[in-house]
Amino acid sequence: MDFELSPKAREYQAKLQEFMDGHVYPAERGYAEWRAANDPHALPPVVEELKAEARRRGLWNLFLPDVSGLTNLEYATLAELTGRSHELAPEAVNCAAPDTGNMEVLHMFGTREQKKRWLDPLLDGEIRSAFAMTEPEVASSDATNITTSIERDGGDYVVNGRKWFITGAADERCTIFIVMGKTDPDAPVHRQQSQILVPRDTPGVTVLRHLPVFGYQDQHGHSEIVFEDVRVPAANLIAGEGDGFMIAQARLGPGRIHHCMRALGMAERALELMCRRAADRVAFGKPLAAQGVVQEQIAESRMAIEQARLLTLKTAWLIDRHGAKGARTEIAAIKAVVPRTACQVIDRAIQVHGGAGVSGDTPLAAMYAWARAMRIFDGPDEVHIRTVARQELRPYLG
Known part of the structure; x- marks a missing residue:
């Protein structure tokens, strides 16, 4: 099982990172301020500006293998990057749900x-x-x-x-x-x-x-x-x-990879914010980073993210080789594991930030709302845990 990226995928990763650093992150504050001053469902002009820039750079429709030439495993790393700015980046590169799933459906089944x-x-x-x-x-x-x-x-x-x-x-x-x-x-x-x-x-x-x-x-x-x-x-x-149920199942495999990797991108950003806060904030005469309880929160977060990412990459690898049916158990598993991991990491980051963590001054509260909702949408945790249990018990029940 090899998660090494192809030269093409590494090139996309570098281009996307440059786009995120130079355009997406700097646009976040203006995006939020525009929405606060206008209809919350109106489109901030910066979104179309980012889309035009992303398309100019060739960062467009990367989720669809027949268009991008990327495997599910290779796209997963890009989805994680976009998840770090979940309100802006996925749409900027035309890889936002639910459009991605709908485009996959039309691509596979449309006349x-x-x-x-x-x-x-x-x-x-x-x-x-x-x-x-x-x-x-x-x-x-x-x-x-x-x-x-x-x-x-x-x-x-x-x-x-x-x-x-x-x-x-x-x-x-x-x-x-x-x-x-x-x-x-x-x-x-x-x-x-x-x-x-x-x-x-x-x-x-x-x-x-x-x-x-x-x-x-x-x-x-x-x-x-x-x-x-x-x-x-x-x-x-x-x-x-x-054919409705069959179509719904067909869109879930790659779609869950996308959702889960974006959630891990959010968790990574939350961990980064937690570390920065811990290094800068002083309590009881020393930085938070020197407090054992905060160190434990940071370590637990890093370990959980790594485990969840490896399971998700394995699932993408299996889909690439055996299709969604060949990765059924893993697809269910990541949909339960990753949102819980993201919620835990973001929650720890909120705790380290104190009042700032639940305010609008950091992206953490909005990130938590999205990650917590993910434990319900596309099927609640309990449904996916049930699927994993059934697959595990099958050899013993005849």
């Missing part, structure tokens, strides 16, 4: 017309998208619970249902939803669901509200949406009827 109308402008960074699966009335950690209906009516499908925490929907650039619902409630349990493209401006689509996370309103938002007798052409169906 020529679907790709031309939706995938191409997404790849160009002209629009944004959302994935509408989670529902307020059912435990959506079990996707078979979904109640939204997608019913055939002549040459159309009619969509009815309610979704919430739909990431990206508050952004005015979000023009297309991939909606998951049931086309046949009587089919076998994993053949009941389908996925369909619903343009935002379709009659019957109502964005009710934008939901905060720990009081934060992300620029892209997390929204509650009602679909009431929403009629779209049958050609908007992705793949075939009953």
